[in-house]
Amino acid sequence: MTSAHKASFWYRLLASYLDFVLLTTLHMLFLNYAATQPTLPSAVSALVLYVLFFVVNPVMLLQSAILTYYFGGSLGKLLVGLTVTDEHGKRLLFKRVFFRQTIGYQFAALLFGLGYFSILKDPNRQGWHDKAVGSLVLVKRPLWIIGIILSIILTTAIVTLFINSIRAITTGPLQNEAQQLFIRTMMKMQLEKMQKIPQAEDATI
Amino acid sequence: MDQKPSGWSIKSFYKEAWQLVKTQKVLWLFGIAAGASTSFNVRGSNIFDADRFEKLFQSTPHGGDSVLGSSTSVVFDNLSYLFSAVPLWTYVVLVLEAVILFLIVIGIAIVFQNWATASLLHGISDAIHKRAVSIKTSSERAFANIVPLIRVTVVPYFLLGAFSLLVFVLLFLGISIADSTTKSLFGFLLTIGVLAFAIAVLLLTMTLIWAVRFVAIDNTSPKTALSQGFALTKAHFWRMLGLGIVNLLGSMLVFVIPVAILIGIIALGIISLDANKAFGSSLLMIGGTLVAIFILAIQLLSGVLTAFKATVWTLAYHIVHKKHD
DSSP states (O other): OOOSOBOOHHHHHHHHHHHHHHHHHHHHHHHHHHHTOSSHHHHHHHHHHHIIIIISOHHHHHHHHHHHHHHSSOHHHHHTTEEEEETTSSOOOHHHHHHIIIIIHHHHTHHHHHHHHGGGTOTTOOOHHHHHHTEEEEESSOOHHHHHHHHHHHHHHHHHHHHHHHHHHHHSHHHHHHHHHHHHHHHHHHHHHHHHHHHHHHHHO | OOOOOOSSOHHHHHHHHHHHHHHOHHHHHHHHHHHHGGGOOSGGGGGHHHHHHHHHTSOOOTTHHHHHOTHHHHHHHHHHHHTTTSOHHHHHHHHHHHHHHHHHHHHHHHHHHHHHHHHHHHHHHHHHTTOOOOHHHHHHHHHTTHHHHHHHHHHHHHHHHHHHHHHHHHHHHHHHHSOHHHHHHHHHHHHHHHHHHHHHHHHHHHHHHHHHHHHHHHOOOHHHHHHHHHHHHHHTHHHHHHHHHHHHHHHHHHHHHHHHHHHHHHHHHHHHHHHOHHHHHHHHHHHHHHHHHHHHHHHHHHHHHHHHHHHHHHHHHHHHHHHHO
16 A cells, blocks of 8 residues: 555545535536526527536536546545545556446445445545545645635635526516516417317307 | 355255345445446436427427317427527437437446446355455456456346347237237237246346356356356256245345334324324324334345345355356
């Protein structure tokens, strides 16, 4: 085993939280863009692009594996100075990285995430996903302060974007257009119903 | 010193398996993983949103209005308006992405299932031979078995499924276009076909019980594992069926008894509410708490059960494999 400093549970939790807020910020930026569109069709178009880039995109599923293989960790881990290596401090093979970031995480999430909490008691600070592939998470540079500051900034940004989006939807042009569309639809349906009634009466006579 | 399993006795299998499984928590984990990976649920479920976008723009014939009502054309008009700004290339890319994502998710699920199975079998093997069982050692040895296990499990089911589908489609076509005399013949053939399919699935399932152990424990090639597994199944069919039925009944008891008790408590609580509100409410609260605990514990319980049944079959494997050697 390498003698380099192994990252503690709390350090890794910070990195994971940073990953989460980075991704959520991107989601909120896109959703905010959709919410501030002037018309319903353009808002729907923005939402479809959001689905295209973030929901259905296979790259989103593979991005942490790709980053971990090429740069030694996900974005959150890199920003706080952590790196993922094998038990000798060397780079992991791509199939091990892919296994760790997909199946390994699912395995560690069993029993309400017990595989992650096991890092607290493990002498090598390995979770179940680390044990499965023989990986370690090491502290390359102690940048946890940057991680905390970034987390606070991004969390604030997410909350702000969310509030702005709700405000834009409830008070902006989209709400007016949606109301008008609803009223027009109801009137159209009523009209069509009224037009059919005389035809039905004629048929019975 | 190796632990030698005794002769084929369901009682001794159960006793030995329980001794091995109750202390090896790592086997429970692999048991949960082997069970959980079959109901693998990831964001892949979101891919079906993409299908809805395509279906929205399939034109409905105007005659459909008289069947579905006037609201259909109004809804369609509104949807056309809402999606009017979405460029066409988006739908093409969405469908492509959805298909790729779906294939990746299915691939991951298959690898997860087979890795978990191989890890469980290696862990059981270590426990039987009184070696330390750990996630690290079991997983490391399992990596070499993933591809052979996929070939052993996925390929036969796929071939059987494809062949059966073809036969059933031909028979259904025959029934639909044939005259009344020939129809009854096709109907009879269909009945035979269904029975044959059920027998084939049973035999394949039984063969795979041995085949996966040949691959994981003895590093046999998939083809050899299947043929040897089938030979063992033919030689020990009734014993296997007996053990399988006992396992099934045992599994049902493990889940049915707690569920029956819970239903009893809740039913009694509901009935007692009219007569004695305090007693009825207390029973309902107890029942609700027990249901919550049961839901929390069910994942662990099913993992222990999966590990236990796998251990029973592995002990049986050691008996029959050595008798055939």
